[in-house]
Amino acid sequence: MSFIATLERAWQRTQSLLCVGLDPEPSRFPPHLTGRADAIFTFCRDIVDATAPYASAFKPQIAYFAAHRAEEQLEALIAHIHARHPGLPVVLDAKRGDIGSTAQQYAREAFERYCADAVTVNPYLGFDSIEPYLAYRDKGVIVLCRTSNQGGSDLQFLDIGGQPLYQHVAALAAEQWNTSGQLGLVVGATFPKEIDAVRQRVGTMPLLIPGIGAQGGDIEATVHAGRTADGTGMMINSSRAILYARSGEDFASAAADAARATRDAINAYR
C-alpha cells in the first residue's frame, strides 16, 4: 500500500491528525535513563508506545540521532513502530537535497536502511534531486515549502513574478513534480495564512505541519487553513511539547496526556 493510502487510512482509523515528532535530546531525558547506552531508543520507544493511541504518524528527526552516533537506535525504533503499531506511517525528517546520483544514496538510506514510509526533502536543487526518491513507488516524499522558522522568509518569501517563492514551490510540486502521486509539502503552523495559500494551490495533497507546541503555532488557525473537505489532509506535528511534557519517570504518561490533549484540540476545529 502506498504511503498516502496508508496515511489516509490512519487518519480515518485513528480519528487523529497528530504526528508525534521524535527529537530525542539526552540532556532532557529523565534521570533514570542517564548513562544508558540505549537511552535514546528506550526514551523514544516509551514515547511511541504511550502516544500511539492518539497519533496517526510518527516523525523521527535524524539529526538528533546522528549527533549522538545513534543510527542503530533509529533503525531499532522504526522497526519497533512498524512491528508494534502497524498502519501508523513513519516520516523520516531528514530534509535531504542533493544531485541525482547522491539522492539515490539518500533514498536508499531512508527507505532501505531505515524502512521509513516517507522522507522530507529540500527543493533547492530542483526536480532531478527529488526524482530518485520517487522510484520507490510505495513511499512518500514531503517537499519543504514554507518552513516554520523565521529565517525561512529569507528565501521563501522572495517575490517570483508576483508570488512568493514558497507558493511557486507549491505550484511546481502540485502541477509538475507530482506525476506519481507520492508528494506532500511541509508548511509551518507558525504561518496559517501561508497554509491557506498552499492548500488553495495543491488540492488534497497531504501537508506536514510542524510548529505547534514549542514553536507556538495556533492550532485553530492551522486546522481551518489546512484541512481538506473531509477534515483531514494534515500531519500536524508536535515534538518537544509532547516529549518533554514532564521530566521524571512518568514522562511517558505525561507525553500520552499531552498527545491526547493535542489530538482533541485539533479535532475540536476539524
Place this chain on the structure above:
Amino acid sequence: MSFIATLERAWQRTQSLLCVGLDPEPSRFPPHLTGRADAIFTFCRDIVDATAPYASAFKPQIAYFAAHRAEEQLEALIAHIHARHPGLPVVLDAKRGDIGSTAQQYAREAFERYCADAVTVNPYLGFDSIEPYLAYRDKGVIVLCRTSNQGGSDLQFLDIGGQPLYQHVAALAAEQWNTSGQLGLVVGATFPKEIDAVRQRVGTMPLLIPGIGAQGGDIEATVHAGRTADGTGMMINSSRAILYARSGEDFASAAADAARATRDAINAYR
C-alpha cells in the same frame, strides 16, 4: 587556525586547487575488496593516501556512507586524513538545512562527531538555519548557491527582481550572512558563466566547485571564471573520475595519476 586560513595555507603549500571527492560505491570497488566489512574505509583510505600529494582538500559525501551503514568508517576515514595528512582540510558534504534547534544537532554531527573542518549547507531555510554552524568559530560553512545539476535551474534561476535566485543567495552570503568570515559557496563547474557572476559578487570568498570530471564541467572556463587575483579561491572537486579511474587492484595508483593530471590541468590555466 580557522578553516579558511587552513585552506589558504594548503593552496599555497600544495600548489593545487584540487579537492578529491570521496563518494564510495561498493559496487564499483576492485574485486579484492568485495565482501570486506571495512571495504569503504579501506578503499577511501587508499585513495586519500595516493592522491594527497596532488590535492589541497578532501570532500567525503556522507550519503555514500549512510546508505551502507558506514558511519564508523567515515569517522575513521576523517581521523586518518587528519592524522596522516595534516593541513589538508576535510569538507563534509552533507548539504544540511533545518531549523535552528535541529541545525545545532547537525553542526554537532559534522564538527564534533566527524571532526570535519567545514560542512556544506542548503540556504532554503535562511540564515537562522546556518547560524548554529557558525558558533564553531574555527570551522567553515559552504552554502549551496548554483549547484552542478540541470535541475538546479528549477529554483536557482528564478528571477528575483532582475537577478536569478542563485545570485541573490551569493549576495546574501557575502553581504549579510558572512559576519564571521566563515562562509564559502558551492557553484557548479557545469556553469562557468555563473561562477564568474558569483565571483564578481563575493570578492575572495572560497568557492567549492563540483562538476568537473564525470559531470563534464570545463576546467579552463572554470578556472578563468573562479580564480581570485592570486590564482586561488577555489576547491575544484573531482570524485568519480578519480575514484574509479581503474577498477583493478591498481585503482589507487590510477587515482593518483588522475589526480595529478587534474591538478596539472587546473594549474595550466591559473
